Amino acid sequence: MNIEKLALFGGPKTITKPFKSYNSIGKEEVEAAREVVESGNLSQFLGSWDPDFFGGPKVKEFEKQCAEYFGVKHAITVNSWTSGLIAAIGAINIEPGDEVILPTWTMCACATAILNWNAIPVFADINPDTYCIDPVSIEANITPYTKAIMAVDIFGQSADMNKIMSIADKYNLKVISDTAQAPGSLYKGKISGTLAHIGGYSLNYHKHIHTGEGGILITNNDIYAERLQLIRNHAEAVVGSKGTENLVNMIGYNFRLGEIESAIGIQQLKKLDSLIKNRQAVAKKINEGLKGLEGLYTPIVQKGSTHTYYVYPMKLDIKKIGIKRSKIIEALEAEGLKGLIGGYTNIHMLPIYQKKIAYGSKGFPWSSDICHREINYSKGICPVAEDLHDETFLGFEMCLHKMSDNEIQSMISAFKKVWININQLR
Ligand SMILES: *Cc1c(COP(=O)(O)O)cnc(C)c1O
Numbered sequence: 001m002n003i004e005k006l007a008l009f010g011g012p013k014t015i016t017k018p019f020k021s022y023n024s025i026g027k028e029e030v031e032a033a034r035e036v037v038e039s040g041n042l043s044q045f046l047g048s049w050d051p052d053f054f055g056g057p058k059v060k061e062f063e064k065q066c067a068e069y070f071g072v073k074h075a076i077t078v079n080s081w082t083s084g085l086i087a088a089i090g091a092i093n094i095e096p097g098d099e100v101i102l103p104t105w106t107m108c109a110c111a112t113a114i115l116n117w118n119a120i121p122v123f124a125d126i127n128p129d130t131y132c133i134d135p136v137s138i139e140a141n142i143t144p145y146t147k148a149i150m151a152v153d154i155f156g157q158s159a160d161m162n163k164i165m166s167i168a169d170k171y172n173l174k175v176i177s178d179t180a181q182a183p184g185s186l187y188k189g190k191i192s193g194t195l196a197h198i199g200g201y202s203l204n205y206h207k208h209i210h211t212g213e214g215g216i217l218i219t220n221n222d223i224y225a226e227r228l229q230l231i232r233n234h235a236e237a238v239v240g241s242k243g244t245e246n247l248v249n250m251i252g253y254n255f256r257l258g259e260i261e262s263a264i265g266i267q268q269l270k271k272l273d274s275l276i277k278n279r280q281a282v283a284k285k286i287n288e289g290l291k292g293l294e295g296l297y298t299p300i301v302q303k304g305s306t307h308t309y310y311v312y313p314m315k316l317d318i319k320k321i322g323i324k325r326s327k328i329i330e331a332l333e334a335e336g337l338k339g340l341i342g343g344y345t346n347i348h349m350l351p352i353y354q355k356k357i358a359y360g361s362k363g364f365p366w367s368s369d370i371c372h373r374e375i376n377y378s379k380g381i382c383p384v385a386e387d388l389h390d391e392t393f394l395g396f397e398m399c400l401h402k403m404s405d406n407e408i409q410s411m412i413s414a415f416k417k418v419w420i421n422i423n424q425l426r
Contacts, residue, residue: 004417006424008334014414015336015407022402024209024271025264032263045256047234049241054229058262063216065269070191072218074225077262078232081180081202081215083255085113088198088217089148090249091227092174094119097370098147103133104348105385106152110178111347115358117249118365119147120375123348125382129300131313131344131393132159134384139167145372148174151196155395156279156308157301158187161195174198180215181310183208184276188304198224203261206399208275208308209268211261232256279309282403286312286396289412293419295320296394311344312396315388323425325391328418331425335414340397346382346389353377 005011036042036058044056054060059077066075078084089100096118102110104123111121125137131154138149149168151159161177168175179185179193180202186192193199198221201207203214217228227246230238235252244250257265287298295317301307316325325343332341352358354377356366365371379386401407418425 002420004421006331006334006418006421007336008331009424013334013336014417015410018336019340019401019403019407019411021400024268024275026267028267028270029264032267033260036259036263039259041259043256043258045233047237047252047254049238053233053238055256056259056262058259058266059257062257062262062265062269065266066216066218069269069272070194070218072194073220073222074218074228076217076219076225076228076232077257077265078215078217078255079257079261080204080213080255081178081200082109082113083232083253084200084202084215084217085109085150085176085178086116086253087228087231087255088176088200089113089117089119090231090251091198091224092148092176093246093248094147096365097145097372099143099145099372100148100150101133101138101141101146102150103152103154103385104346104382105131105344105388106154106178106347107180108345108347108350110150110152111353114150115365118359118370120145120365120371121347121353122146122375123353123377123382125384126154126388127160128315128384128388130157130159130302131155131388132157133164135160135163135167137382138164142167142171142173143373146171146173148176150176150178152178153180153182153185153192155299155311155313156182157185157305158182158192158195160302161187161192165195180204180207182308184272185308186304186306193218194220197221198228203265203268208279208310208399209265209272211257211264211268214257214261214265276308278402279398280307282398282408283307283309283312285405285408286412289408290314290415293415296415296419310399312398314394314396316392316394318391321422323422325394327425329394331418332414335417337411337414340401340411342395342397343389343393344395346385348377348381349379349386349389 046052175196177196177199235250
């Protein structure tokens with residue numbers, strides 16, 4: 001490739017056609033949805049102690065398929081994974097003021113699910129190679145008030161669950177796994193999400209498989225399964241007739257997934273393996289194509305794991321390159337990658353935590369008696385995640401694009417062009 005004027009400065013764009021957005025919904029899903037619509041039975045849930053407390057036929061069938069696919073005793077559908085996270089925190093008998101440790105490098109709902117029960121999110125740092133929560137930082141953040149850990153399998157690979165579960169054993173903590181971005185990936189031969197006390201997946205439109213909105217909780221624990229089902233469906237109205245003795249957090253919601261979504265989910269689940277294979281093949285080609293670009297690091301998959309590439313994560317050695325990330329992104333966007341590349345979040349930097357204003361205007365729960373100590377959300381508490389956020393992380397959105405060979409090659413060419421002509425950015 002030759003010296004060429006970057007598109008940022010008026011040169012020709014590398015990618016002239018936008019990448020085709022990808023749609024995994026096909027005629028199988030259309031047929032499945034049509035069948036439900038024609039039956040008129042769009043949801044069969046009853047919020048009282050009745051056989052229909054557990055939902056209709058498609059909900060039950062989808063849950064059975066999920067339990068089989070993920071190899072767990074219980075799969076429980078919910079209307080979003082955000083709902084799933086809320087139910088999971090409630091199910092582990094959390095008390096107001098209990099602390100839950102989670103990575104700052106994740107989606108905001110992880111932390112608000114904790115706040116939902118008036119528990120306190122405590123942010124841990126991440127491993128710079130996997131971007132998942134760092135077990136060393138977990139242990140450094142444990143206090144007498146810590147009750148649980150929420151591990152997040154970010155971008156497509158599992159957090160280091162063996163280490164996390166052994167910390168949990170040592171301190172008697174519960175572990176929730178947010179595997180929204182890594183369904184079907186493996187960790188030491190086991191399916192990601194299944195090693196925690198409660199795990200689960202998102203079925204939101206942006207995720208590997210979807211039903212528009214939806215989520216799946218998984219657990220091997222009968223008691224948690226029952227509590228999750230209760231919180232999903234108006235617990236307070238049901239516990240009396242059901243004879244449930246443990247009334248802790250038996251505040252129920254309507255987190256129920258409909259019959260149409262479940263019918264679509266059954267079809268989507270059948271496609272998960274091939275969707276993952278596809279994405280792994282694309283990532284392999286991108287790895288090859290980006291080899292040798294100075295100061296650009298392609299994803300690291302930890303030993304014994306597989307990656308499902310919700311995001312294709314890259315890192316920049318800014319010192320080596322000598323150009324700010326924002327400038328590099330601008331140049332890549334101008335070449336045609338607009339909307340496909342970007343940074344990622346640090347949840348602790350959101351206004352809700354920086355200003356400690358959540359419920360009402362007076363700083364509840366942090367300012368109240370239920371909070372056992374001063375919680376530190378200052379910049380500096382998660383140096384690895386902060387540096388990635390501010391300076392060095394570059395994510396390539398993969399999940400919504402199937403990517404043809406032409407598209408892959410043009411993406412690689414855009415990177416190469418910017419790298420070869422990087423002096424123009426100085
Ligand atoms: C998408 C996502 C969620 C939320 O899932 P929804 O189904 O959209 O509510 C939570 N955590 C992570 C890591 C996610 O990527």
